[in-house]
Amino acid sequence: MATSTTMTERLGMENETLEVSIEAWPGHQPVGDAQLFDLTHAIEAFEGRGASTSIGGITAGIGATFAVTETHAGDDPANVMMDACRAGIEIFLGACEKAGIIPGQIAKVEVFTGSYLDAELEQEPEGFVGVTEVARELGVSRQRVSELRARPDFPAPVAELAAGPVWKLSNLRRFVREWPRKSGRPRRQTA
Amino acid sequence: MTKDRVKRKMGNKDWPEVRKEAELQGWRVEETDKGYMLLAPDEVTKVTMDRLHRSSSPYALKNTVRRMRQGGFTWPPPRR
Numbered sequence: 725m726a727t728s729t730t731m732t733e734r735l736g737m738e739n740e741t742l743e744v745s746i747e748a749w750p751g752h753q754p755v756g757d758a759q760l761f762d763l764t765h766a767i768e769a770f771e772g773r774g775a776s777t778s779i780g781g782i783t784a785g786i787g788a789t790f791a792v793t794e795t796h797a798g799d800d801p802a803n804v805m806m807d808a809c810r811a812g813i814e815i816f817l818g819a820c821e822k823a824g825i826i827p828g829q830i831a832k833v834e835v836f837t838g839s840y841l842d843a844e845l846e847q848e849p850e851g852f853v854g855v856t857e858v859a860r861e862l863g864v865s866r867q868r869v870s871e872l873r874a875r876p877d878f879p880a881p882v883a884e885l886a887a888g889p890v891w892k893l894s895n896l897r898r899f900v901r902e903w904p905r906k907s908g909r910p911r912r913q914t915a
Numbered sequence: 916m917t918k919d920r921v922k923r924k925m926g927n928k929d930w931p932e933v934r935k936e937a938e939l940q941g942w943r944v945e946e947t948d949k950g951y952m953l954l955a956p957d958e959v960t961k962v963t964m965d966r967l968h969r970s971s972s973p974y975a976l977k978n979t980v981r982r983m984r985q986g987g988f989t990w991p992p993p994r995r
Contacts, residue, residue, distance in 0.1 A: 741974065745981065757961070761949035764963045774972025776979040780960030780986055787985070789978040841977050842924050849989045 737799040741791045741838035744772075744812030749828030750785040759823050763788065766819035772812070783831050788816055791838070808835045851893035852882070861896060862903070877902070927976045936992045937983065953983060960986035 767775035772790035779786050792811045795804050820827050859866045872878050881889035941956035953962040964979040980990050
């Protein structure tokens with residue numbers, strides 16, 4: 725009898741560490757520095773490894789990132805991701821209780837592999853440029869940049885400072901790639 | 916001026932480099948008997964890191980940097 729492979733079998737996990745990152749809304753009681761450290765150590769005690777905790781950010785509440793489990797080659801990704809999410813929440817809430825912290829509602833949970841974390845931390849930060857750098861990037865004068873800004877396909881600046889406009893380098897690179905550049909001086913417009 | 920960068924995976928050994936960069940970006944690093952407390956320039960966001968020798972995971976520093984990025988820390992360091 726022929727065997728069929730399901731999608732989850734074909735997309736089985738590699739041997740990986742699974743990480744969980746959790747953000748909670750603020751609780752009713754303030755959290756002191758010592759409690760935040762206690763939370764870090766409690767997560768480790770509950771077998772969440774390499775824990776880092778924080779307070780602040782978008783929620784202004786507490787958050788934590790830690791490793792929860794190891795996956796094995798061929799594991800069903802849906803099962804291991806769901807299990808890691810559940811384990812992460814249980815560790816986080818158990819550790820909060822041990823540290824004497826009553827967090828607000830959980831706002832966000834992320835589950836990701838160790839290799840994803842590596843890739844995320846290797847990602848170059850966004851670069852920002854002004855008119856001089858745009859001119860250099862396009863190989864034109866600063867005056868020509870002012871003319872090009874009138875084109876509908878020229879990217880809008882992300883900020884207008886007193887010193888001039890500022891663009892995201894990644895937005896500009898797309899324009900450079902797609903700009904149908906013509907050699908020579910642009911033809912004068914006649915009425 | 917730009918320098919070509921060699922991409923390599925971050926490990927706990929990179930703590931001195933991360934600490935130096937954090938201080939350059941306006942973070943304050945406080946060493947306590949329980950570990951490191953990193954205070955963001957907004958003076959609201961705080962991130963803890965256990966002392967590395969006590970941590971059971973090679974991901975300890977990476978997890979710390981991920982939390983710091985949520986507090987506005989730029990990593991890898993911006994080109995200067």
